[in-house]
Amino acid sequence: MDNYIKIRLERAKEVAKKAGDFALRKRINNDFDISKKALNDFVTSADKETETLIYNELHSSFPEDGFYGEESGEIKGNGRWIVDPIDGTTNYFRNLPHWAVSIAYEISPLEPVLGVVYSPALNELFYAGKDIGSYKDGEKIYVSKTDSLDFSINVCVPPHRHKELYDNYMKEYVAIGKATSDMRSYGSCALELSYIASGYIDSYYELELGYYDFAAGMIICTEAGGSVNILNLNTKSEDDRFNLLASNGLLQKKFEEILIK
Numbered sequence: 001m002d003n004y005i006k007i008r009l010e011r012a013k014e015v016a017k018k019a020g021d022f023a024l025r026k027r028i029n030n031d032f033d034i035s036k037k038a039l040n041d042f043v044t045s046a047d048k049e050t051e052t053l054i055y056n057e058l059h060s061s062f063p064e065d066g067f068y069g070e071e072s073g074e075i076k077g078n079g080r081w082i083v084d085p086i087d088g089t090t091n092y093f094r095n096l097p098h099w100a101v102s103i104a105y106e107i108s109p110l111e112p113v114l115g116v117v118y119s120p121a122l123n124e125l126f127y128a129g130k131d132i133g134s135y136k137d138g139e140k141i142y143v144s145k146t147d148s149l150d151f152s153i154n155v156c157v158p159p160h161r162h163k164e165l166y167d168n169y170m171k172e173y174v175a176i177g178k179a180t181s182d183m184r185s186y187g188s189c190a191l192e193l194s195y196i197a198s199g200y201i202d203s204y205y206e207l208e209l210g211y212y213d214f215a216a217g218m219i220i221c222t223e224a225g226g227s228v229n230i231l232n233l234n235t236k237s238e239d240d241r242f243n244l245l246a247s248n249g250l251l252q253k254k255f256e257e258i259l260i261k
Contacts, residue, residue, distance in 0.1 A: 005105070008062065009114040009129045012081075012103045015057045020101040020120035023050045023086055027095065027121075034093050039161050042089050047071055050085035054103065065105075070212045079107050082215035087117075088188030097121035102190040104215035110230070115216030117190045126194040126220050134197045134224035143225045143248035144199040152180045152202040152251060155192045159207045169207065175258050176205070189244075193217025196246055197224035203247040203255055214244055227252040231259075 023046050026032050032046040051069045058065065058081055066077030070084045081103065086092050088099030100119045104112040113130040126141075128134040134141050146152050156173050159165040177183055184201060186192055190213065192204045197220045218228045229252065231243040247255055 005113050005129055008105050009116070009127065011058070011061050012105065012114060012116045013118075013125065013127055015054055016101045016103050016116045016118040017125065018057065019050050019054045019085065020118040022053055023092070023101065024120040026050075027092060032093070039163070041161050042093065043071065044086070044089060044093055046092070047086045047089055050101070051083060054081075054083050054085060054101070068212065070210060079105060081105050082112065082212050084190065084210075084212040084216075087190040087213060088186075091187045096187065098186040098188050098191055100188050100190045100194075102212065102216040104219065106215070110211065110233075112215045112219045115219040117194045117216050117220060119191060124194075126197065128197075128220040128223035130219070130223070132223070134220045136194075136198055141198045141224050143196055143221070144202050145250070146202045146248060147250040149179045149251065149254055150181055153182050153184060153200075154180050155184050155186065155195075155201055155204040155206075157185050157187075157189075157192075157204075157206040162208050165207055172205075172259055175261065176255070179254075179258055189213040190217040193221045193226075193228070193246055196226050196248060197221045199248075203245070203251055205245050205255070205259075207243045208241045209244055210241065214242070218246075221246055225249055229256070 026046040032044040034044050048071050051071045064078045066080035067075040068082050084102040087102045092099040100117050102117050104115040106112045115128050117126040126136050195201045221228050227249040228246040
């Protein structure tokens with residue numbers, strides 16, 4: 001990993017922890033407001049304030065870098081930070097622990113070269129850099145060795161913001177459920193991809209994600225030996241919505257076959 005990326009990875013880890021601890025204090029003190037962007041798509045004042053903190057910290061260190069945040073949109077520059085300040089906003093305001101700060105950096109579109117996911121409520125820091133592997137709290141992590149569907153633990157997330165997709169999705173859910181050991185859903189894409197990287201779970205499937213949801217988790221998963229496939233990739237635009245299938249790699253083709261059927 002060249003020094004250009006290494007410097008940014010170390011700074012991203014610092015910023016993620018600072019931002020996460022800031023958001024956690026807001027949560028503990030109940031110091032936030034909640035509003036709605038769309039159907040089942042909520043945002044809190046803490047999301048916006050945390051993203052501002054992240055932008056200010058990164059911009060002070062790398063003023064030439066671009067920035068793309070869930071709440072603030074895009075600022076052009078050389079390379080680009082991809083930020084979801086609180087991934088799992090509903091968990092956050094309902095006081096469930098599975099939410100995270102997600103920070104990635106890319107040089108080419110949809111190809112993150114580093115990712116940091118910090119879970120403040122659980123005090124877990126996941127991170128990865130291109131060609132150096134993935135880590136949790138300083139220890140290297142790897143995907144599971146599960147190679148059989150009937151032993152696999154899988155995350156399948158209903159399209160709760162797109163009710164028109166439910167009928168077909170439920171057919172897929174039933175097919176995956178029948179073929180595997182058990183199902184989960186944690187409510188944070190960034191954490192779910194990090195959990196694959198850690199070997200906790202074996203696969204993850206969700207529709208209609210924003211790039212900021214999975215950019216950091218994607219490189220954490222792949223650097224740990226996993227596979228991440230954007231199923232509807234037909235353009236490289238950050239404004240697209242993406243259908244994502246990720247796994248430990250050993251099960252990727254088996255899940256693709258289920259979805260095709």
